[in-house]
Amino acid sequence: MIMVLLIALVLWLIGAAMGAPHRARWVMIAVLFAGVAIVQLALPAGHPLRDATGGDVRLWLMIAVFVGIALAYRAVLTRVRAHVQAREQPATDASFSATELDRYARHIVLREVGGPGQKALKDAAVLVVGAGGLGSPALLYLAAAGVGTIGVIDDDTVDNSNLQRQVIHRDADIGTAKVRSAAAAMQAQNPNVAVKTYQRRLDDDIAAALIAEYDLVLDGTDNFATRYLVNATCVQAGVPLVAAALTQWEGQISVYDPAKGAPCYRCIFPQAPDPALAPSCAEAGVIGPLPGVLGAMMALEAVKVITGAGETLRGRMMIYDALYGETRTIAMTPRADCPVCGG
Helix, strand or coil: CHHHHHHHHHHHHHHHHCCCCHHHHHHHHHHHHHHHHHHHHHCCCCCHHHHHCCCCHHHHHHHHHHHHHHHHHHHHHHHHHHHHHHHHCHHHCCCCCHHHHHHCHHHHCCCCCHHHHHHHHHHCEEEEECCCCCHHHHHHHHHHHCCCEEEEECCCECCHHHHHCCCCCCHHHCCCEHHHHHHHHHHHHCCCCEEEEECCCCCCCCHHHHHCCCCEEEECCCCHHHHHHHHHHHHHHCCCEEEEEEEECEEEEEEECHHHCCCCHHHHCCCCCCCCCCCCHHHHCECCHHHHHHHHHHHHHHHHHHHCCCCCCECEEEEEECCCCEEEEEECCCCCCCCCCCC
16 A cells, blocks of 8 residues: 555656646546556455555545545635635726725625626626617616716607606706716716717618627617617627517517527517507507616616626517516527528
């Protein structure tokens, strides 16, 4: 037995002298142990070689179990230490002020977000198309979450009829451009974020150049022409898209990301429906808090996409029925013949 231990020590020292990593040295010792175990099992009791290597395989099994437990404990301890250091490191990062650390403390203590996730949020740039019912809560929560750069594009002005559901705007903002009203509310909520405003309609002239500046796009528009444009541009740029839609008491949301194997918006909605089947909110009506629910969910999906936390709605659509308090999720797959992302 002493001879085997000496051989193991020599192998370890030779590996150290040659600069071999710990894993390679343990492999050499494991091969030695396997050889000893074969000797113990193959040779009869009393054989000189078997006696020289311990004489009983059970002794070596006990040693192997002990070493295995010690190595497993060491591996777990190393992973825990690395995880703690990874979470603590950003907390001392000069890029976060003391005020920011206090503001985002509830994020940083979350295991799925932590310091690295909050840093990812600060480094991210998110474009929100539309500052209406869906864009309002999404913008506020993105700002509150600490997304570093938030862009908002909308050509509309605040109207009295918007205030029933578009909570980012106030009565005093009536007649003001929605992007300016939204920017003021976001800056008032969190002065640490940068807000870029584009008071115009998204069209073919600017879509590609604008979306290329952002890591993620949220589509809260209410017409299929713009939705198709946003989707096609995001697919071309390889930018994930979080899109939602609603009417009356029901809403839907998904993450469209063909670059990660999910379908694009056009895969699921290949053609715009007849206007009679998809009336606007002005025509069909909408319950006030519903855009808040879906808009907040858009911001939540954006946070998950940016931080890598949990499971996003890639390849799935969540449908929420507010009237009966029900949700259901349906699986979605890309279409091979999709004119936007197919092939």
